[in-house]
Amino acid sequence: MLKEKVESLLNKALDERPSLFLIDFTMGGDNTIRVVLDGDNGVNLKDCMDISRAIEHNLDREEEDFSLEVTSAGATSPLMYPRQYTKNIGRILKVRTGAEELEGTLVQTSENNITLEWKAREPKPEGKGKVTVQKKQDIAFSDIKEAKVILKF
Incomplete structure (x- = not known):
């Protein structure tokens, strides 16, 4: 009963603030309500205060x-929804898929995937030594096991 009421109040508060979206909503057996x-x-x-008040002021x-x-x-929480990637364009992400782990700058997002770019050192096609090359890879959201923003200071 309380959970449904809180959910309804939360949804109404978020509808009034379209730039915000829900990452997690839990309610413990001891009526501890947690909204992320x-x-x-x-x-x-x-x-956070506005959403808290919208819920709290309507409960007795x-x-x-x-x-x-x-x-x-x-800032170090994994990205969970495609909508979170868009605001992180231009930042460095570490992305783990089933097959590999990539680290690069998020350059774009689409409905189904993200695009990372990074520089890598590779052997020259001919002769000795290495050359720096620009790499780019599209990664489908469905292939991403975990993605985190890498904060550089």
Whole structure:
């Protein structure tokens, strides 16, 4: 009963803020409500507070005791939905597929895949030594096991 009410309030609050989207929603047996958000332009503290208030102010603590936590997806959290990749264009990703692990700059996303670019050192076609080459690869969302943004400082 409480879970359905919270879900309804959460969906209504997100409908009013189309740039935000849900990453995870859980509710523990002890009425601990946990909401994890992301946004096309990131998520700030005010966004979390607005969503928290939209839920909390419409529930009666006299009826149900609960705790509520609304957070943003962390910078090091794996990307879970195609919508998250778009806001990370231009950043370096580490992508693990079933066959390989690639690290490169995310240059574009489409409905079905992402495109990574990186430089690699390879043996020269003729003679000794190595040459730096520009590599580019499309990776289907369905092939991605895990993808994370690599933060460089």
